[in-house]
Amino acid sequence: MADHPITPRATDYAQWYQDVIAQAELAEAAEVVKGCMVVRPHGWAIWEKMQADLDRRFKETGHQNAAFPLLIPQSFISKEAQHVEGFSPELAVVTHAGGKELEEPYVIRPTSETIIGHFFAKWIQSHRDLPLLINQWANVMRWELRTRMFLRTGEFWWQEGHTAHATHGECQEEVVRMLDVYRDFCREVMAMPVIRGIKTANERFAGALETRTIEGLMQDGKALQCGTSHDLGQNFGKAFDVMFQNTAGEREYVWQTSWGVSTRLIGALIMTHSDDEGLVCPPRLAPIHVAIVPIYKTDEERASVIECARRVATELRADGLTVKVDEREGMKPGAKYYEWERKGVPLRLEIGPRDVAANTCMAKRRIAGVDEKGKPMKETLGLDDIGVGVGRILDEFQALLLQRAKERQAKSIISVDNWGDFEVAFAGNDSRFVLAHWDGTTATELAIKEATKATIRCLPYDGDVPGFPNLVEPGRCVKTGAPSTQRVLFAKNY
RNA sequence: CGGGGUGUGGCUCAGCUUGGUAGAGCGCUGCGUUCGGGACGCAGAGGUCGUAGGUUCAAAUCCUAUCACCCCGACCA
Structure with missing residues (x-):
């Protein structure tokens, strides 16, 4: 590496x-x-x-x-x-x-x-x-x-x-x-x-x-x-x-x-x-959906591989996708892989001489697991119905991103009922979504910000917070103990 | 506006203490060999050292002023 x-x-x-x-x-x-x-x-x-x-x-x-x-x-x-x-x-x-x-x-x-x-x-x-x-x-x-x-x-x-x-x-x-x-x-x-x-x-x-x-x-x-x-x-x-x-x-x-x-x-x-490798972009916002990297050694291989890559690109573009064929010379395939990953391209296709012979390509999703040797997981796609395979992957990728984000959100929302736990939730540089009772006064809101850097992001719609269906309920303000009618959402914010 | 820091090839920085006329890595250009997860060799191009004064035979280096940017704080429908 x-x-x-x-x-x-x-x-x-x-x-x-x-x-x-x-x-x-x-x-x-x-x-x-x-x-x-x-x-x-x-x-x-x-x-x-x-x-x-x-x-x-x-x-x-x-x-x-x-x-x-x-x-x-x-x-x-x-x-x-x-x-x-x-x-x-x-x-x-x-x-x-x-x-x-x-x-x-x-x-x-x-x-x-x-x-x-x-x-x-x-x-x-x-x-x-x-x-x-x-x-x-x-x-x-x-x-x-x-x-x-x-x-x-x-x-x-x-x-x-x-x-x-x-x-x-x-x-x-x-x-x-x-x-x-x-x-x-x-x-x-x-x-x-x-x-x-x-x-x-x-x-x-x-x-x-x-x-x-x-x-x-x-x-x-x-x-x-x-x-x-x-x-x-x-x-x-x-x-x-x-x-x-x-x-x-x-x-x-x-x-x-x-x-x-x-x-x-x-x-x-x-x-x-996004992750430590760079931008991750959902397909519906990606400026480039598919990057095709040709792989070759000889001039003859280059000619046939690029011809194939261009043909695939044309076919995918007919489906409304934005496709980049990376024909740059003097750059090894690995370097191209990293570049397109940094830029958040959701899907990369690799086409080499073996693929041209077999009428296939290798597909690598922007987020993929690794195999037993620690190498990124790739899958083989047939070129005859490449549009179908690519379309399926992009749809799955879009869904995966939403699912991951929802899971992370669910794990980061907690409900807190006493000041000690509230302070712990925002200790140091930590932050999360904290649902807590608040007495409704600006003075308390500012005091909480002063003490923890956390602010009231909003009074959530009842039922809009996953896992916490009933925010409107009587309680006691987490800071002052005064009566409260609903939990509000606290977090540090940008 | 307080406190701290930095300005040197496109980028990241060394050189400054102890003045002697500018360097490295990456990137860039050309040629060749490479090419299924970040290539290598050779040859090149590129810098008024943030700016303006001052000291000195001589300033990236010392002094003064000034500007810009970064970090922390204040501020942020």
Whole structure:
């Protein structure tokens, strides 16, 4: 075994995360732009796959895409009291343009509730204009003191849904619906189980009545907020005068929502599935599904093997798969194997002279056991119906990843009833999903964070936590002993 | 903004204490031999030593200033 370019997870999880990103060529630090990142082609390809699937789901639920300005008049941010308080510290502001100082500075959008509120006010007159269901794919900027690739950077890419409704009831339905879209996407496409829940007042979006979240469990036991959905009530409607005339002829403020997921999901993908060999990518998000490595010694062998590999690639592409035939010379097959494994290609096919003669190939899954000699398990596939064999393997691989993630999640969730056990669960650098009673006060929430670094990730939907079907039950706060009505989810988080 | 650290070929770093005019490994280019789990040989290309001053016959090395980045803390809809 040659040098291992990736730090093992057990040695240093944070370094492992950075190494996977570098070795899989997903992204790198922008270096000349503080706190920002360059998303490299292989990383962006994963985001494009995420976008394509999410966009289809948004359209299916009746939403339309639009685009709003990157720059927002500074005064807009100030119009909603909580919004300005939440975002002011992390705004980047444009004060000059065209060689002159601007009369009013612009902020680079940290999120678009305000500018969209302004235009919604123009677009909405009547109850017949509602609901208005808009989505925007965009980049946003939040000046962060401490950044982590994909998880928290100055600039990031996301989608933000913005909707306006005639009643609070419709607005609440939308918030629930879109959180479920995210949950389904995470499970079906990312092979990642998440827990739906409601944020505490302390963790709520600045300007929202209620924030819902999906929380993912990373391999090191920490939680990652993977998506959010906000009931904005009439807060932005009032701030931007977004009104409609109802059927009785009265003017009312609209009820609004916003919801988003971002390139942070790529971080979630890495920390959910990947291993010490590099990126592991579920087939439904893999930029390359199959890498074919030709094996040969002589020129004649090379010609026949490559001809065969290209033929297989063409056949698989007809099934809608992305296939790479690695024809690079001067590189031994083993080196190619490691490279494609680092990059998270789910399946590799090896085709050599013996395979050409037998009309077969060797298939190696990205996650495979080892045989009695310690060599990776491979299987032989016939070339006559290669599409069938490859399709089956990719389906099995997608299912395997979800199953593994679910098992890991199940093992990491515990229920705790006393402070001693709670502290043990978060001792040192440890984290997990801990279900415990909480007295409902922000003071206690902050005291627990101060003592253990663990925060309340959400008040989970009852029944959404595997193995713990009844979270709504009377109990005593794990910290203060005060009465509590339900268990909440604690974890350290990214 | 506190505390600590680092800036030297594309990357990782040595050299600095004790000044003498820049090195290694990897990567890259070319040729040849290799090729079923990370190849090897030979020949090459590539560096204003973060920046600006200062000391000196002479500075990557000593002094001053400054900038950038990293780690820990504070902060993080």
